[in-house]
Amino acid sequence: MRLRPFAVLLLLSASAFGQGNAPAPSQSPAQSSSPQKPAPRILMWTPPEHTVVPFGSQIRKAVSEVRESCKDKDGKIGTYAGTGFIVAYHDPRLAADQNFDYLVTNRHVADCLDDDLQPMQVLSISVQGTNMKTGQTPIIFLNDHGNVPWHYPANDSVDLAVTPVNFGPDFAPTVIPLDGFFSKADFEAENIGEGAKIILSGYFVQLEGSDKLQPLVREGVLSMIPDTPLTTTLRKPGTIYLGEVHIFGGNSGSPVFISTYGIRPAGPVLDDDFRFLGVVSGYYYEDSDLKLQIATTVMGKQRANSGISMIVPADLLKGLILDDPELKRERDANFPAAQAKK
Numbered sequence: 001m002r003l004r005p006f007a008v009l010l011l012l013s014a015s016a017f018g019q020g021n022a023p024a025p026s027q028s029p030a031q032s033s034s035p036q037k038p039a040p041r042i043l044m045w046t047p048p049e050h051t052v053v054p055f056g057s058q059i060r061k062a063v064s065e066v067r068e069s070c071k072d073k074d075g076k077i078g079t080y081a082g083t084g085f086i087v088a089y090h091d092p093r094l095a096a097d098q099n100f101d102y103l104v105t106n107r108h109v110a111d112c113l114d115d116d117l118q119p120m121q122v123l124s125i126s127v128q129g130t131n132m133k134t135g136q137t138p139i140i141f142l143n144d145h146g147n148v149p150w151h152y153p154a155n156d157s158v159d160l161a162v163t164p165v166n167f168g169p170d171f172a173p174t175v176i177p178l179d180g181f182f183s184k185a186d187f188e189a190e191n192i193g194e195g196a197k198i199i200l201s202g203y204f205v206q207l208e209g210s211d212k213l214q215p216l217v218r219e220g221v222l223s224m225i226p227d228t229p230l231t232t233t234l235r236k237p238g239t240i241y242l243g244e245v246h247i248f249g250g251n252s253g254s255p256v257f258i259s260t261y262g263i264r265p266a267g268p269v270l271d272d273d274f275r276f277l278g279v280v281s282g283y284y285y286e287d288s289d290l291k292l293q294i295a296t297t298v299m300g301k302q303r304a305n306s307g308i309s310m311i312v313p314a315d316l317l318k319g320l321i322l323d324d325p326e327l328k329r330e331r332d333a334n335f336p337a338a339q340a341k342k
Contacts, residue, residue: 056217059201061174064129070112070120082109083202083253088175102162105253110150110161129213130173157238159281181314182275196222202254220245233282241311254280278311
């Protein structure tokens, strides 16, 4: 039930016009020395019917802008923005067409962290990009006073935040199914490693003046699958992937997908089948001493970007959604039998 990739199939139909069965006219000795030219082949192309929307176009519809009004420690009020997306979890107790939906972004976005990683006071928070059935993408305020019930991983190095959402029957959001996540174990199972193509979509702050959210799609490669903890954007040792893909202000919280194209143990995968790999968290920039430093992207500041981004693995997001005790209690509250066992 993952977002399906785009496949192109060119159908070529050839019609050749050759010689008939009538005997060839007699030729003089001079004529016989010149070989007869074959009739030209005419290639006729029938445009294919595209039944699947291009993958990049699909993931653009899956992302939203997360916008906050925050007050810093000096009382100054500012506006900050990042990216969010919705993950759909199909609890086996639900009907086949039902899911629990969760808005996902980074913790440093949800808490509106300042440069010292201290939370600012969130005055209001909204999302834009969730599609209505009419095709509109209105601004939706999660809470006028910023008191959104965010849930965070127990490991405080993990830069993730989720909150349950239900936008109502007038909305038809593009979601990322939890059962389509690419896990750490899938690298070995699928024979995929560094160098694999990755693609992401995120809020494009440079198009701020547009009357509609215009996410940007970017492509790169998976650069490193570290086998030891690295310093995360929360400045603590933790688990991240590194990708060679250029990100900038507003991309925090963007979903990243990995291509399974190539030769696999089960046979060749000849079309780009994408799986959810993780969440953009920050990037490395070069300071004036040419030392690599870590930056989040929610502030929209630009430095000498190294082009190497940090990605929170999908496994950590899956664990947060499935194992957070409060989220589990909220799901159980929808099923009387589960409540009766407690």
